[in-house]
Structure formats: structure tokens, C-alpha cells
């Protein structure tokens with residue numbers, strides 16, 4: 001067994017693979033055949049089904065069910081009570097076990113509280129899903145989507161700030177990190193830190209709220 005923490009009220013079934021430093025809080029159920037990376041936090045009442053794959057440093061808030069078919073990359077944030085599905089056309093009378101549809105949450109994305117992600121979609125790196133959104137199609141890297149059905153309302157930086165104003169070279173700047181971003185043909189990229197590079201330690205602790213940066 002690796003070195004993880006489990007609250008006494010949580011069930012971890014035999015055959016679940018859980019990385020070091022992960023914390024599993026009250027009333028969670030982790031099923032055998034699921035995979036959870038290192039340094040994750042699973043809040044109260046989180047279920048992880050057999051076949052689900054969760055990377056490292058993933059933060060899952062209360063009341064989230066992670067089903068077979070869901071792949072969650074490192075550093076994703078899943079807000080409280082967000083919902084995933086794994087069958088597009090479920091019927092109680094038809095057994096579709098083994099026909100689960102894949103949903104992929106890429107590195108660093110955020111799923112807002114109470115959002116619903118319909119199966120089969122890919123949520124891009126550092127994409128941001130607003131609270132209560134219903135996502136029915138793929139979301140590009142760094143895109144901010146909200147509403148039902150979710151539509152793109154701009155871009156969000158790696159630190160979770162809207163990228164709105166362009167300088168005279170057409171670049172956006174994140175007010176928290178100072179990183180510059182460039183949009184080309186509908187694709188947003190950070191010019192100062194590759195998407196797969198870790199954040200420098202000094203930039204990994206927030207010091208001001210969202211509204212303070214918004215001004």
C-alpha cells in the first residue's frame with residue numbers, strides 16, 4: 001500500500017491504486033480497478049468507479065462521482081457537486097455495461113461547481129468551466145465557457161484570470177503571473193511557460209482575490 005491518507009469513514013476497495021500523499025476524506029468510496037495519482041485531495045462523499053483514471057495533484061470537491069470512462073489529467077480542479085456522465089442514451093431496460101463513452105479532462109482544467117459534463121467531450125488544458133454550465137462539446141485550451149449549453153465567453157489564464165486586453169503587439173497578459181498569452185487562429189498559448197511545465201513555487205500561492213485583480 002502506498003502512503004496515502006484515508007478517513008475512517010471512507011471505503012477503499014481492494015485493487016484501487018492510490019498514489020502517495022493523496023487524501024481521501026469522509027464517506028468516499030474508491031472502487032477496485034480505479035487509479036488515483038499522488039497528492040490528490042478527494043473531498044467528502046466522492047465516488048471513484050473501477051476504470052476511472054485520475055492523475056496527480058487533482059483536487060476534487062465534495063459530492064462528485066467519477067465514473068468508468070473518465071480520464072482526469074494532473075492538476076485538474078473539480079468543483080463541488082459537478083456531474084459527469086458515461087452513457088449518452090441510458091435506458092434502464094438496456095444493459096450498456098462495457099459501452100462507456102470516454103470523457104477527458106486535460107491538465108490544469110477547472111470544472112465549476114454544479115457543472116454537468118456530458119460524456120464524449122474533451123476539456124482542454126487550463127480550460128475553465130463556469131459554475132452550473134452544461135458542457136456538450138469539446139472545450140479548447142484556456143477557454144472560458146459558461147451557461148446551458150456552455151458557450152465560450154473568452155479566455156482564462158493559467159492562474160484563472162480573464163484574458164481580455166491586448167497590448168499593441170496583440171498579446172494578453174495575466175494580471176497575477178505576468179505571463180503573456182497569444183491567440184492564433186482560435187488557439188491560445190502561453191508564451192512564458194509551456195503548458196506541461198510546473199508553475200514556479202513563488203507563483204503557486206495566491207495573494208489577492210479574483211475581484212482585487214479585476215479592479
Ligand SMILES: CC(C)(COP(=O)(O)OP(=O)(O)OC[C@H]1O[C@@H](n2cnc3c(N)ncnc32)[C@H](O)[C@@H]1OP(=O)(O)O)[C@@H](O)C(=O)NCCC(=O)NCCS
Pocket residue numbers: 061079080111112113114129130131132133146147162
Ligand atoms: C465564470 C466565472 C469565473 C465568471 O466570473 P466573472 O468574470 O467575474 O464574471 P462576471 O461576474 O463579471 O459576469 C460576467 C457575465 O457572465 C455571467 N456569468 C458569470 N458567471 C456565470 C456562470 N457561471 N454561468 C453563466 N453566466 C455567468 C454574468 O451574469 C455576466 O453576464 P452579463 O454580462 O450579461 O451581466 C465565475 O462566475 C464562475 O462561475 N466561477 C466558478 C466558481 C466555482 O465554481 N468555484 C468552485 C468552488 S471553489
